Structure formats: C-alpha cells, structure tokens
Amino acid sequence: MLQMVGAVREGSRESSPSADMTTPKRLANRYQQCLENMWLDICEIKAKYSEVDVGVGLPDYPPSEYIQRTLSDVALEGNEYLQYTRDQGHLRLVKAIAALHGPLLGRDIDPMTEVIVTHGAYESLHTAFLSLVNPGDEVILIEPFFDVYKSMTKLVEGTPVYVPLRPSVESPTSSADWALDPQELESKFSAKTKLLILNNPNNPIGKVFKREELEVLAALCIKHDVICISDEVYEWLVYPGAEHVRIATLPGMWERTITISSASKSFSVTGWRVGWSVGPKDLIDCQMIAHQNGDATCGTPVQEAIARCIELELSRIDQPDCHFTQQRDDLLAKRDRLVEMAREVGFKVCVPEGSYFLMVDWTAFATKEMIDNGTDATSDFQFAIWLLKNHHIATIPPSAFCEENKHLVGNYVRLCCFKTDELLNKIKTYFASLKPLEDV
Structure with a gap:
C-alpha cells in the first residue's frame, strides 16, 4: 500500500511524482531509511476521485x-x-x-x-x-x-x-x-x-x-x-x-x-x-x-x-480585533459546524481542544469486508480510499501519524475545519450521500 520516494508534504501542492518512481541508484545511505511515503497512494487516488477535500491541513482562503x-x-x-x-x-x-x-x-x-x-x-x-x-x-x-x-x-x-x-x-x-x-x-x-x-x-x-x-x-x-x-x-x-x-x-x-x-x-x-x-x-x-x-x-x-x-x-493582543483572537474565533465556529455536520450524518466525533483538525469514527458506515482492498494497509487508509472512490470525499487516515500503535486510531479519519463557508456547504451535501449501515 505504501509507496516510496517523492515526498509529499501535507498542505503542499499536489504535484507528487508517479507512484511507480524507483529509488535513485545514487541516493546517499542516510536517506535509505527515509524512503517510505505514506501520502502517495492517497494523493494519486485523490487526483482521480476527489470532488471535495476536507482532509488537507491547508487554509483555502487568505488571511486578513x-x-x-x-x-x-x-x-x-x-x-x-x-x-x-x-x-x-x-x-x-x-x-x-x-x-x-x-x-x-x-x-x-x-x-x-x-x-x-x-x-x-x-x-x-x-x-x-x-x-x-x-x-x-x-x-x-x-x-x-x-x-x-x-x-x-x-x-x-x-x-x-x-x-x-x-x-x-x-x-x-x-x-x-x-x-x-x-x-x-x-x-x-x-x-x-x-x-x-x-x-x-x-x-x-x-x-x-x-x-x-x-x-x-x-x-x-x-x-x-x-x-x-x-x-x-x-x-x-x-x-x-x-x-x-x-x-x-x-x-x-x-x-x-x-x-x-x-x-x-x-x-x-x-x-x-x-x-x-x-x-x-x-x-x-x-x-x-x-x-x-x-x-x-x-x-x-x-x-x-x-x-x-x-x-x-x-499592540492589540487579546483584544477582539487581534488577528490571533479573530482567527481562533473564526475556526471555533467552523469546528463546531463541521462537528455538527459529521454527527448529523452518523459519525462519532472526537472534538478537538485545539488546531485545525478533528477526528471522526467511521465504523458506522463500512465494515472491514466492505473496504478490504487485499493489502495489509490499516483500516483507516482503506476507509479513506473507499470514501474517495465511492463518495468523492478526501480525508486523512490518522494511522499515517503512528508507527507502533496504528490500531489506536484505525477507526478514525481526520477532517480539517479551516475551509471556506462555501466548501463547508459542499461538504454537507456530500456527507448526505453517506448512510450508516443500519440505514442501508
């Protein structure tokens, strides 16, 4: 499941190299342990299927x-x-x-x-x-x-x-x-x-x-x-x-x-x-x-x-017109809105105390059999790909942020709330295509 080479930094432009790129033969030994790249499969599939991206940790509108x-x-x-x-x-x-x-x-x-x-x-x-x-x-x-x-x-x-x-x-x-x-x-x-x-x-x-x-x-x-x-x-x-x-x-x-x-x-x-x-x-x-x-x-x-x-x-720290205060309040409203939308459709939400992100438990929507792609990839990767292919929604599998304890976050995908109101409206529309298993 995981490809090598051609690092794709989260939030960077999605101009990733082909997933079949081979290891450069002259690559120094110090980088041999840094070849594994967890993002290439998702990026490749996202380019083909994604219509709404609620995963990438990148503001999609400019600051003040x-x-x-x-x-x-x-x-x-x-x-x-x-x-x-x-x-x-x-x-x-x-x-x-x-x-x-x-x-x-x-x-x-x-x-x-x-x-x-x-x-x-x-x-x-x-x-x-x-x-x-x-x-x-x-x-x-x-x-x-x-x-x-x-x-x-x-x-x-x-x-x-x-x-x-x-x-x-x-x-x-x-x-x-x-x-x-x-x-x-x-x-x-x-x-x-x-x-x-x-x-x-x-x-x-x-x-x-x-x-x-x-x-x-x-x-x-x-x-x-x-x-x-x-x-x-x-x-x-x-x-x-x-x-x-x-x-x-x-x-x-x-x-x-x-x-x-x-x-x-x-x-x-x-x-x-x-x-x-x-x-x-x-x-x-x-x-x-x-x-x-x-x-x-x-x-x-x-x-x-x-x-x-x-x-x-x-000069205006902690005041209502301070950029830091305004940005936090703006994202708090967006966080709460995304939490509400995710809960309405049937996700269990882990509400964040800080940052751009929240994790949602996806297990109401797919069994392992539904998403099994025949690889040893973690279940959150498989669900993220299933969600892309079947509902055109891009998310981030949090096991990408683990090494020995991937199972602890395998039932989640990560969503980003730093999105325009227009995109949040679009996300709500796409979420509506999801149905919990008991409703199917």
Whole structure:
C-alpha cells in the first residue's frame, strides 16, 4: 500500500511524482531509511476521485488583507529589504518574536541569542535534530505524531522510541479523552534518551496537554537530562475550555526546551515559510550552526513583513480585533459546524481542544469486508480510499501519524475545519450521500 520516494508534504501542492518512481541508484545511505511515503497512494487516488477535500491541513482562503498588503508594501520599499539579512534572523523580526514570546514564556527573551528564524517550523525541527542528535541517541515520539519527526530521527541515525496517547474511554468524545500512561511513558526513558518531541496542541488529535500532564513529562526530562523540542505551531488555536501551558515555563524546563512556532499557522501564510525557535542560548547556538551550514539566510521581505504583523498584533493582543483572537474565533465556529455536520450524518466525533483538525469514527458506515482492498494497509487508509472512490470525499487516515500503535486510531479519519463557508456547504451535501449501515 505504501509507496516510496517523492515526498509529499501535507498542505503542499499536489504535484507528487508517479507512484511507480524507483529509488535513485545514487541516493546517499542516510536517506535509505527515509524512503517510505505514506501520502502517495492517497494523493494519486485523490487526483482521480476527489470532488471535495476536507482532509488537507491547508487554509483555502487568505488571511486578513493587511497581512497580504504588508508583504507587497515591503517589496516596493526599495533595495533594503531585497538583499541578505542577518543569518540568525532579521533584526526587526527577532525583536518582535522576543517581545511576543517573552510574556508567554514568563521571561525576558534576548532576541540576539535566544531566537533563531528558519524556513518554516520544518527547518526549526530539522536544525534541532541535526545539531543535537548523535547516532544511537534515542528520541521519544508521542503517537500520533507529525510524520517528519520519525524521518528526521532516522536521517540523523537516531533511534525513535514510541509512546502512545491512549483513549481513556471506549468512545472518546473529546481530544481530552486521550492521555499518556505515566508508567508506560517512564519506561521509554533510558540513558540513551536525548530528545522528547512534544506537539502541543497535537496534530491530528487536537489534544491540548494539561498542566499536570506536562509536569510528568518535565519531571522525566529533568531526571534523565533530556532536551524537549516543543512544537507549538497551533499555539493560537486553543479553544475555550482548554489552557495552553507552555512546557518551557515549568520549573527547570527553560534551560532544556526549544519552543517552535511559525508564521504559517499564526498568520495563515503557509507559503511564506517563516518559522522560529525560542530557547536558551546554548541550544539556539546548536541550531544556528546547523542553519548556517544549510539554509543560512531566510528571505528578507517575508521576515520584515512578519515582523510588522507581529508588532501590530502586540499592540492589540487579546483584544477582539487581534488577528490571533479573530482567527481562533473564526475556526471555533467552523469546528463546531463541521462537528455538527459529521454527527448529523452518523459519525462519532472526537472534538478537538485545539488546531485545525478533528477526528471522526467511521465504523458506522463500512465494515472491514466492505473496504478490504487485499493489502495489509490499516483500516483507516482503506476507509479513506473507499470514501474517495465511492463518495468523492478526501480525508486523512490518522494511522499515517503512528508507527507502533496504528490500531489506536484505525477507526478514525481526520477532517480539517479551516475551509471556506462555501466548501463547508459542499461538504454537507456530500456527507448526505453517506448512510450508516443500519440505514442501508
């Protein structure tokens, strides 16, 4: 079922190579463990059958007009912003990032030594893995996880160690119903553990970790001298009822945590490719060495534009007209609408506390026999393909975000709520073609 080569990043343009592409014979050994690609089959079938895409994690409408105008203004202001800027980050931007994250992290952030700007959060992750993990080091990944965590671990010859979020009830109705088992978690730490990767809020479940859960993680990191990479790109998309506690604010964690954010999610400009890391100087210095020997300098115009956007939002932070507030409220309404539509047709919904996504239990609509395609693919992949071929609805199978515990999410598909009202109306029409088995 799974094809190889031709990586298709989620949210990227669907111009994936042919699924029958063979492994390049001159490919370096370090990439031999990174060939498996979970998206190609879905993309190939989606191109043929999809008429409504509620799976891909990509905003399908632009952000506020002022955000777009800011970049055009910068591009027309002369030569200053059209040339190289500071490798570690455009000066105006790192100052804005420090001003934004200082209050969130409860400390004064030094913009010159405790912030690095990268080509999206993706490069922040990449430079962290490259600069911190040695061959044989273990990296703890909480399943389900953003799939690149595994490939980046293998690329640097680290050893992924998996610990799952498990449902605490038989049929979860909220992302809060998924939790780590403290004893199981502790058993994953060893003298070889180098990193813990935390995604908070989590993709694809939408879980926002509670303070007491983070305290358990923090205590283990401190006990075993482990660095925490906290991927918090959905930090502004935490819905009422949940609190986003940043693990770097817990006692003893600032000095061992890299917090990663991005303009892609904060300002809904995934194509601008601006991300950043905030953390103690010794860890940021490590990332900087990897960054200088790779991408080196990010685009000056987009950094200047994001700096101006952050400065404006700082002047109205937590106010109704703040972009972060408006985006969250807009997506909350869309989340609730998609939840209602999914429930009306017969899905059981796991309502997310944060992020773009929600998971729905599909087992009311198809038995394994109905969707079995003769492969060893997980049932959520099979249902996603069945749904595409028979009802022309594109979703994402969440077992793609797991390695050892795919069965825990095999009864779900992931939906994205960051869609126009027009597309949500279309989704409702297509959902109407689905009938629970007892109604057939």
